[in-house]
Amino acid sequence: xxxxxxxxxxxxxxxxxxxxxxxxxxxxxxxxxxxxxxxxxxxxxxxxxxxxxxxxxxxxxxxxxxxxxxxxx
Numbered sequence: 001x002x003x004x005x006x007x008x009x010x011x012x013x014x015x016x017x018x019x020x021x022x023x024x025x026x027x028x029x030x031x032x033x034x035x036x037x038x039x040x041x042x043x044x045x046x047x048x049x050x051x052x053x054x055x056x057x058x059x060x061x062x063x064x065x066x067x068x069x070x071x072x073x
Contacts, residue, residue: 001008012020 001010
């Protein structure tokens with residue numbers, strides 16, 4: 001971690017590193033997904049000031065997959 005005053009280093013055990021990695025991946029996925037939805041909504045003519053937007057992605061039955069790691073995002 002870099003602050004204006006110093007660089008802070010912290011070692012992580014394997015579990016802590018895994019949790020940190022997974023958290024970073026979920027955050028990146030979420031930001032990328034939000035950006036993609038915004039770009040698609042603009043390209044199909046959605047009003048950016050609107051309180052309601054048309055959903056861009058709805059995969060029917062996605063929540064029923066046996067292994068669904070995105071459910072907790």
